[in-house]
Amino acid sequence: MNGLSISLAMTLSGRGNGLGGGPVDPDRYMFFASRNRAASGNIVTALAGTEYVCCKIVVNTPQYVTRTFRFHLPGFASTEGGNSPQETIVTGTIGAPGNSVVVDAMYMRVGGTFHQLQFGGSNTVTVADQTNGQWTDAMTIPDVPAESAMEIWLFYHTATAEKIWPVYRIQKHRGERIWGAADHASLLPFMTDPLADSTAALDTGYGTLAQPQYYNADFMVAKGDWDGRPVALAFVDSLGESRQEFSSAADDRGNLGWFRRWLDMDGGLGRIPFHMVGMPGCGSVREYTGTGSAIATRRRDIIREIIAFNGGQWPFTVIANQLGQNDTSTSYNTWFNTNYRSLVTRVRAEYPGCKIVAFPPLGRTTVTRTVTLTSVGTTATATMASGLNGLETGQTVSISGATPAAYNGSYVITVTGANTFTYTFAGGTSPATGTITVNEQGLHASYQVYGANNTWPADGTDASGKWRLRNDILAQTSACCDAAVDTYPAWTSPTVPAVWPGMLELPSTTLTQQSGTDGIVTYNTITVADASIFRPEQTIHIYSGPDGIARLSTQIVGSISGNVITYQGASAVVLPVGSVVRPAASVGELSPVSFVHPQGIMIDRVSNGVPQSEKSKFVV
16 A cells, blocks of 8 residues: 555554554544645735636645545735744734635536535635635545545635735646636636636746745645544744745645655655645744734644544644754754744643654755955955865856955966965955955855854754754653654765765766857757756756866756756856756855755755655654
């Protein structure tokens, strides 16, 4: 049964079930959909001529039959960023509700058949701002086979310039669509043409952070032949609910980021159904608490609503806690006890006896180092007090922060000593002034610097807080969890502890056809020997061959067909046959420039590197 070759007995305060012996509790609603997520992001504003919208998303079902479904539509969304997950993305202002959203119709489509969903016996419903939202009535349909694709069609409208809560970036390559019109009737023909192109005015920024997030169901539960496998309620931040994958990078089941992919892999116990209740920026200290402008309890209350119509049973069997990254403090005591453990305390009170499986967060590094610059004529000399840390003759580095500005830019360097290198520039007064940094885009693992509170190894000081947190999670200190799954071995460089792998340690490929002609005419495709190591939205750095250290171009993958990569943008740089194409482990962000969020190559590395056998820790 799809990897479910073991038989286990599970008990959990009367809520436990067996695994491997067929249907366990056909009357229990459980989280089931691979794609669903909590509402979060930037508010959407209705455009003239597209006030009526149809949002079609595609979710995938678990490795057992499902048949009775309920879907939830939220009346709020959570912030992403520094105060996440506060539920303050609203159509009005906190305490003063704004416009409602009118749902004209909602359907689930399975195997080509539409099933209309209702709300209290009505085909329509109005979702009011700053409310928990609305549930569909229970809908029982013919058995949905295991691992099916299910479409959720939501028709809704507001007035021009009114607001709508954000939920989903449409994944067009999976058949998802967003259509808009001036009236509801104009949208209905899409039901007979479900792969018609999305409405151009709404279909913007595809595969980027700027892509709008459109309204649809956040929580989804189903009854069926649940076989007792673990079902997870996951508390996540941007490392789990991916920040550097947006839509076009999703896999066949709609998963983005390493955590979704790992849970949904058919390995170990099989696919683990889940609901990720968090979002980018989520911090433990702010989760499941607060009121007013700091409220973060509506999602908790929606789960209470599920429990109420679920006969007192949870729609999950285990808690997966991936948080910790955004609990950072200069004081480790604050980080661990005040911030991280505060949510553990609230979760244990809310779900008494529920097992918590924790995942230590990934590390953070700074990828720039400071230098001083002097020059004679057009030769600049950089002196790096910390040593060159892997920089080598012939590689490209980027200089920034210098005055005069002529020193700044990307240059091929010549190493002249243990602490010095030179490069040729236009010339300028000497010495240069300013806080001057050198970035080599993550080529060498040895060049990275441990970020604040990320010093390795954990030594009992506040400076090593990240790795002290890992040690405490693995040791289950102060009952912060009941089991732990270590992410460190799957993430770290093979040569330097607690830093991201350098690009020289990751797979690469080469160009098989020249791109560009004269440095003027632009193009947007390249052909490589092996494009399988990339996926859309991945940042790539292209270097001259065969050494692959002198950088020629940096691009973002828009799409891939065979071994042809199409950029999101365009370039005129001439790339000869044999140029080396390297995927970035992460992209520099924040200040100082840091590696924080994994790109596609690292998402795969972590999701494939954490053993699937670790799913056995989810068993109660």
